[in-house]
Amino acid sequence: MRQIGICVYGGASNHVDEVYLKTAYQIGEEIAKRNWTLVNGAGDTGMMGNAIRGAKATNGNTIGVAPFFFRQPGVLYQEGEETLYTRTMRERKAFMESLSSAFITTPGGIGTLEEFYEILTLKQLQQLDLPLILLNTNHYYDGLLKMMQGMTQAGFIDQSVYDLFKVCLTVEEAFEYLDQQLPVSPTK
Template sequence: MARASVCVFCGSRPGVHPEYAAAAETLGTALAGADWRLVYGAGDVGLMGIVARAAQGAGGETFGVIPTHLMTLEVGKTDLTRFIVTENMHERKKVMYMNSDAIVVLPGGAGSLDEFFEVLTWRQLGLHDKPIWLLNTRGYWDPLSGLLDHVIREGFAGESLATLVEGAPDVPQLMRALQAKLG
């Protein structure tokens, strides 16, 4: 059994820059190398598929959660260590979150943003204290960080919001930060 579980939210597409796929592959390999279980959306497409195949290829545990309606669209990856099919997206996020010790968000679209904001809101409300990291490949999350700063400046959140999420520019720095938190 893995020492810790890291939930990875990421795109079901690879994005336009090869660095996104390279970071996903490096992260999957690194998680397995640290003996941490990958918890993710169970797709075999885009960054999701890349991170999962890399973790599997390095001998890591994989825990995938996918809603019934996305089995075809996201090509449900059924050869994972553990594969769960949920009724809907909310259940998917809940199962992923409950089975993880930390959250890492790679580049992604609206779904990744939805997942990020839900776990950030839960942390802001004191419902959990799991660390949340943005893997900021190619500065992908800079606009989001700017938005969070704007929300604080405009008085819609306290300064503490900025302390609830951390960023890392690359996988080695992210892994050092995770190691410090997860051991």
């Protein structure tokens, strides 16, 4: 059986409320506890870096995927188990997708939104059928969800799209969902 990879999308900024960074760390821990592999953008800071730190603190496996131009001091997590390099951001997203069995979108900025919407679009087009979670920590994504409802009311988004992703308020809720969706990995 292929190793289960959980792709975690999230912002790279450390200048955010501590609750977000703790959430990312907890996600890394939970992935490691299940003997799944954390897949993310290999960043040293923000949600990416904290997810890696949480996984590593729990003896977990991590795979970071980054474009070559990110190889600069302070950008990439230096103690990651495995960092794979791509030429472009587009290749990076495709590679992360190929390594993943599920996706968790944590709070972030425009890059995180792009990643979430790319997976959601692939699911809508029936090109991908894997769990997708929007982690709404501290109701961070309430505005986004309201905007999407407005797009639905205007006729641009079909109501069925909401069945393609799961909104979770807590890490516990996210992993309860994933535990139902994914097979159990053998222990280390």
